[in-house]
Amino acid sequence: MKRFKARYGASPLHLLLVLASFALTGYAGIRLLSGQEPWKVVLWFVGAVLLHDLVLVPLYSLADRAARTLVDGRMPPVTTEGTARPAGTLVNYVRVPVFLSGLLFLTYFPLILRQGNRFTAYTTLPDDVFLGRWLLISAVLFALSALALLIRVFRSRPAAGGARQRS
DSSP states (O other): OHHHHHHHSSOHHHHHHHHHHHHHHHHHHHHHHTSSOHHHHHHHHHHHHHHIIIIIHHHHHHHHHHHHHHHTTSSOSBOTTSOBOOTTSTTHHHHHHHHHHHHHHHHHHHHHTTOOHHHHHHHOOOSSSHHHHHHHHHHHHHHHHHHHHHHHHHHHSOOTTTOOOOO
């Protein structure tokens, strides 16, 4: 086992999971490309890669840098105990809900923006509920993140009653 781990660099379970993910990806690719117009799938994939790499990466890198400047730039560099505050930790309380909300929007944007004409025809379910539900989920994500930040701030405060340091 040690020789395998030294040679491969990880456990056999890792290798098994990687092979299983390749098999699943291959199966999905075969199913996608076996349709009537496989060139549309390839065109969509190439377009998505180019859109992501050339447009979205610079945009959310710029947004992340602005968020770090606004959130972490205004905080004092040291805590009340005199220890240095880890850089880039408070901005994560904004990053996580923004990322999850954005991922949900990216996944369901035709339905959120009411462009999913076929949804109601195929499912006979109403398509006018997605915007409200997405906004509600986003609000809950931001509220949970704010609650986690409040808990962190509350726990990091010095204990009341003046606990004195021993010299």
